[in-house]
Amino acid sequence: MKTRPYGFIVLLSIFLGLNFLAPCFAATVQEIAKKLSTLPPDQRKKAIEDGARQEGQFVLYTSMSVQDNPKVMAAFEKAYPFVKTDVYRGTPRSALLKASTEARAGRYAVDIIGTAPVEMWQLKQAKLSTGYLSPELQAMPKGSYDPEGYWSAFEVTPIVVAFQTKLLKAPDIPNNYQDLLNPKYKGKMNLGTEEYDWFSVMLDAMGQDKGLAYMRALAKQDLHLPGPSSRMRVQLMLAGESAIALAARGRRVVEFKEQGAPIDFRIFDPYAGEPNSLALMARAPHPHAAILFTDYLLSQTGQAMLAEIPRLSIRKGIKQKGRLQDLFAKDFTFVNPASYGANTKQLIDQFNQIFGVRP
Template sequence: MIITIYLFLGFLFGSIDAALAASTEDAAKKEATVVVYGAGNVEHWQKINEAFEKKYPYLKVKLFRGNWEKVRNRVMTEGRAGSYFVDVLQIDGVNGWVLKEDGYLQSHKSAETEAFPEAFRDPSGMLPCCLDTLTNVIGFNTRLVKKQDAPKSYQDLLAPRWKDKLGMDADEGEWFAGLISVWGKEKTVDYFRTLMKQNPSMRRGHTLLANLTGAGEFSVAVNLFGYRVMEMKEKGETIDLVKADPLMVRPAHMALARRAPHPNAARLYIDFTLSVEGQQIMASLGRTVVRPGVKPKHPELTEGVKLHPIKPEMAKNYEEISKLYYSIVK
């Protein structure tokens, strides 16, 4: 009797889910378009969008691409003018939190998010996670530093031998905030103050920093994105990485705009990017995905170490944390 009830309930809920999905698709057909704002490689966007349009041939994707701060500013500028063009936002946690708090997002509890590790889920559905992630790693030039001599931890970067030999992105406030969540404020502040005594060469942009490390501009980069190092290694460039603990990870969330003009097409798009099919596409492009069952192109970036996602709620005190960071890193 009990088994029969469970089977009936399973059939009932399955039928409801199927009906809802069909209803969403029917409504999306009338919308015809989905407008996406996001950051990242244009070729990667083309691949995911082409696959989406192949699956849903009655929908066309329109993309605005800029960094995450530009995405946030564009949404807020349009909102203040009473103009609402965007449907889906691919955005990091800090900028996503600002948009959520200011009322620019609405909940979409995609069933696909249930497949992701719990640490990456957002029960509210306001910032579904995640299209892909950026792993924070130490990078080093293999011509200047032998693998066995490379720093193995963040503490190793404070050794005398690395003084005047480090490169660093000047804008690491988000990583700083993430480390505070793991190390605590006092330890993180002490670490960065000591790190600054190493006189790192400051640059702006992780891609630039990776390129300069590969070119031998400096021996070691304090913080790079793992996927970029792996791309450079594949091309035979003289660069490698170290996964230091804690390994901070920056997820790219897929959020539904509160006043999306094409909300049903937007829901289909978000679900597709988080699905096995969408995640396999991202993985094939070398992006770091964390959905279990989808094999990343570079599993070494996430295997054998605990991942610490930079959560959106870390933005609660981000203005204060950012001021503290820039009082240290000058």
């Protein structure tokens, strides 16, 4: 899932106007979570289910695909038939705008938003979301959730380096990011025009100065920049446009490989992962049901269900389908909403300037 951070200044202005709405109701949601945290597991489970049964429903705004999201909702309703789900599906930006527009009008309909890193950060800054640390987070990897609970990742999009096996043979396959600066790869690589998530992870891992120096050196390799779509770039690579696709989405690469295409991939450090996360809304009208769904999706049962769809769930010990398991050979460095979200405009400007992308 790609983050679309355009309109950042407009969104930020809207959110600053929402800060006065920091509600007393938010404390009520937090109080529920605080009270639950004092209960033994069996009593906690009963309290959540009793509250959710009384509420009878919850509302989710999500950017998950129209093919997969109904499967997730159906699995949850099968597990908890006393809770009905109401879902709005859109882009990360549209889900965020819908929630913020409703809040400005004094309407608080949504309980949970499930979407991308920048939006998670903006929800927190606008005081639309609240912290919730599910007990299930103990089984989640480092960096996949906010220490204060403002976002909790439940799945990931791995970012890999893909290559065309007919154009690149074993001795010439790069082993790390530094190898990509070798002159023999000049003019043979492509990169998307909106790879801000990957760019953010690279700068965080390398440090600003070293990271920017590396990116400038990489840009001198005459990269092909055909557009924002990772899938299109991989298809162009398979057609011979380039030998290497940088920042390719791992799931699509594996799908092409399973179909017999001449493609393979390597995982380099840092291994960037784009998280899809949940945020509990501060004025959630159905807080128990929202907590129930969050716990379910992060649980062993919920994560196994996601993997079966298949989606790339991140809970430790979950077995992925087929060759998708190969994408979990190394630990992810997750896109950090706090780092990326707080510096979105700067990161976009740096990326565009270095790689010669026109906004």
